[in-house]
Every structure is written in structure tokens, then in C-alpha cells.
Amino acid sequence: MGAWTLFRIRQMGRNAIFFFQGFVLIFSLPFQATKIVQQVYFIGMKSVAVICLTAAFTGMVLGLQGYYTLVKFGSEGVLGAAVALTLIRELGPVLTAIMVIGRAGSAMAAEIGIMRISEQIDALDTMDIHPIRFLISPRIGGALISFPLLTALFDVVGIMGGYVTGSLLLGINPGIYFARVESSVQMSDITGGFIKSVVFAVVVITVCCFQGYFTHQRPEFGAKGVSVSTTEAVVISSVLVLVTDYVLTSLLL
């Protein structure tokens, strides 16, 4: 038990150092702009479809549930506010992070893990190419740019989903729906959501890359090691997203 706790704490420390190294090296010259753009494409652009789909259905189900709850109190008019605040403050950043973990995080852990076990990372090192700068920094850069944008997309599509069920199917006046959205959402809600998404980007990318990067330090070897790393990357980063979400919410409120 004690050993486990110590191990986890030490791992957190190593993760933090790993992240800061990667983050600082983003700004080292020559600037790796092309690689960062590629990562924005991989993490961001390629996630758009998944994010839209998830957001649409999340918004729709929120509209549905919200309507039937609110209608009991005769206040179905505030549905717009309920849907928008839930999405912008909580579900947008969290679900975006979870979806990106599934789509890009697992892929990164596996990709970097395979590079590790096939000595490609050692090869970089022998060529005097900093492996963290070459592999991790562009990913951190890409994630820091993509996560807030994806979250924004999620929020908008989600609110539209709420409109589809609330107004088109259940008959709330669209004007009231959007007026409520507009009047209830404060700028602080939006910045709060973005702060969350940036923090999640850090958590997700660090954990996923870290797991892949240090695959060789596991007791399992080879392909087995990579598979365990990928699983751990997904599980740990998902859990951490939910935990940090709680911590951040309590700080932001």
C-alpha cells in the first residue's frame, strides 16, 4: 500500500517533469511549426466528426431530459440556459477530453510505445535529436491548440442539439431558447470552460505520451508492454480528467 502510494506520487512527479521538458522545448529553435500543424490536424481536425456526433447527441439528450424535468415545474422556458450552462461549464470540456483520449491519446501511446521498443527513440538520441523535443513537444503544442477549439465546437453543436429536441420536437419557442442561452451564459463560464479544456489537454497528452515513452520500463516486454501502456494511458488519463474536473470546478466556482 505504502509502496503503491509512493510509486504513484513519484510517477506524478515524473509526469510533471516530462510535461515541462516537452513544453519548454516547444519554443526551442528551430521552431517545429510544421510538426505542430500536423499534430493539430491529427488531434483536432480528425476528431471533428467524432466530436460533432457526440456533441449533437449529448445536446439532444440534455434537451429531452431537461424538458421533462423542467416541464414539471412549468419552467421549460429555461431549457436553453440549462443546456448551455451544463455544456459550457462541464460536459463540453470533459466529453471532448474523453473522446480525444479514445481517438488520439491511445494512438499516441501506442505509436510512441512502438517507437520505444523498436529502438527508434534510442536512434533519435544517437543522432543528437532530442527525442522529447522531436516527438512530444509538437504533440503538446498541437493539443494545447486543438483542445479549446474542439471544446468550443462541442459546446456549439451541443446547444444546437438541445435546440433540435427542445424546440423542433417538443415545441419550445426557438426565440426563448436562444434568448435564455444568451442571457444566462456569462463570460466567466466560457473562460472557465476553456481553462478546463487547456488543463485537460495537458493532462491527456502528458499521460498518454508518458506511458508510451516509458513503455520499456514496464515489467511486460514488447507488444505486451505496448498494449498495457495504451490501456493504462486511456484509463489513467480518463480518471485524471474527471478528478481534475472536480478540483477545477470547485476552484472556479
Next chain:
Amino acid sequence: MASAFIQFVDVHKSFGDNAVLRGIDLAIERGQITTIIGKSGGGKSVLLKHIIGLMKPDAGEILIDGRPLGKLKKRERRELKRRFSYVFQDTALFDFMNVFDNIALPLRERGGLAEEEIRRRVREKMSQLDLAEIDHEYPSQLSGGMKKRVALARALVTDPEIILFDEPTTGLDPIRKNAVHTMIADYQKRFGFTGVIISHEIPDVFYFSQQVAMLHEGRVLYSGSPEELQQVSDPLVHQFIRGFEARRNGAGQAVPMETWEVRFKEEMGRLQRHQVPFSMILLTVENMHEITAKAGPISTQETIHNFAAQVRQRLRITDSCTRMSLNAILLILPYTNLEQSRMVCAKLARELKAADFVKIRPYAGFCFSISAGFAQAAEGQELEQVLARAVESKEAFYEFSVC
């Protein structure tokens, strides 16, 4: 040995309970090729990774240019790395990049070169290594041998001072293997890099390395020139080299070494039971050094190979012919006493002079100068004793030159 370029001083390394290196002392000279041989899993790759700093020793020190690797500053370490190249055993090519980008990566990341210059250098290396027209293929689409050559190209493209090869030819076909060996030898001559090669290609590697170190149970069992290595009496060294020669069937393509020993025992048995005499002839190429220096290692070996084949053709059906070392061929002649064996040899010399077996004549006036040693086995003698007598009796009279 203060002048050694790379010096291992009592280097230890363990992985958990597994002590891989147990006190390595080794000096690697500048501008030479050093080959490290030893059993698989004996820590050869681990040793190589210590030189470039991929692994750090648990104890002991590695000095490069007399300066301990562990105490270098970050900047010095980076500068040092730029002088190195490492060819990985499993190639370690970047599987998300195509062949061209793989080879170009070290140049691009190093900076300071125009894209055009990078292209020119990459193309040059690719054509030298027989890799044309696969620019846009990915490593996973290539055969094992091709990947190996791409990895070599990637290591050579920066024109490094020190190249560490981890089994550069394992998995290549014999022709490509020779090509890689020739290339390493040629490059070494031209650019004078310091090479450290891990290889199982015994005896091929002996032809172009100036130093051979044998690793055994985490220590350097022996280190010295290839010629010296063959004279070493340590049974472990012997067994190792012989074992490989036997497996590879030598260049004589005759009876493998184990069979040769079996053969000696058989003949000895016959001698003891029926008093049937048998003799041995040891043919030694005396001017091996001179030939290698002029013709290069590969064609020398090819010529000796042809020579051995010709000798074998002319022997009686009961005789056996084996390549014993780099420059020696052993004949075992049953039912033959010393006098008869001299006659056999004289006839052989006459016929060989007439035959044109030297298919490759690398330079004008190319001649083998071959001495012959004779010994008739006496009852109860060991193989080594008979061999020693044959070496002693090398006779100038029978020295014949074949051109």
C-alpha cells in the same frame, strides 16, 4: 594505453540480477576497425550502447579521448554525439517516414544545410548502397536486407568519425554481405573513421578489422589483432573461432572442422589397429599480408577459396582438405607415409602451376607464395602434436608460387 581513443576501465553493468558486463577493460584505437565477437546475449550490444551513452555503467568509466564520458557537460556530450553514428541491430528505422526522409533526417535536424545539398548527399549514399528508386517506400514495405542497408545509409550520411555497427550484416544474403563488408573496409580506408563492429561473421570480419575483442561472461577474454587471435592457445577462443569456421564451412568448402577432427580420430584408430600410416600436409599462404594490402580482403579470400577448390579437385578420393585458418589449408592423407605425401604435394604443385585458378587477378604480378609442411602421424599422438610437427617442417623446397 593512455593514447587509446575509447577506453573502457573496469565497466560493470547489471540488469536486475543479471550481471551483463563484469569488469570490461578495452582500448579502442583511433582510425581502426575493432570487431567485438562473443556469444549472443553476452553483452556485446550493451557494451556498444555504453560508448554512445545510451546506457550508463553501474561502475567503472569510459574514457573518450582520455576524458570520462560520465563527467562531460551537456554541450560537450552533444558535440560528441555528432561525431558518432550508430547502426542498430534491428535497424530502428522510423516507420512513419519514407526511406528518403529516414536517411535525410539526421542532416535535416542538424541544420545548416540547404535542402538541395541534403538531397544530393542522400542520393549519393543511396546509390552507393544499391538503394535507388525506393525513395517513397516505407520501411515496413522493404525486405530485411534493404532495411539494413537503409540503416547503414542513415548512419553514413553524416560522415561520422566513429561508427558503431551492431551486427550490420546479419540477415543479408552472401553477396550483399560481402558488399557491406567491402563498403565498410573501403569507407574506412577513405575516410579513416573509427569503427566498432559487433559481428558473427567470422572469419569475414577478420579481413578488415585491425583489432578483435572477444567477450565472454561479461569480460574481455581476449583482444588483439586477428592474426594474433588465431594463435591464441585459450581453448575458449579456439572453440569459438573454430566453431564459427566449421559452421560456415570455411572458404575451402571441404570437410567442416568437426568432421576434420573426426577424420583425424578415424585415421588414428586405423593406425592403432592396423598400423596403416597417414600423413598431413599444411599449405600456408605466406604472403597473405602483402596480397590483402594490395588486393583488398574480399578478393583475396575469393582467390584463396578458388585455390582450395582446385587443391581439392586434384586430391585422391580418400584425402580430405580443410581450411584451417585465414591462410592455411590442411590436407589429411590416409594410407600415405611421409615420403609419399611429399610426392603428392610435388605433383600438386606442378599441376596447380599449370592450372589457371586465379580467376580474379587484382594486380599485376599477383602470386601466392605457398609453403608446405609435412608430418606423418605416430601412434597415440594428438592432433595438435602432429600439426605442430607439420608447422615445424615447413620446407622451403616445396615452397611454390602460383600466379
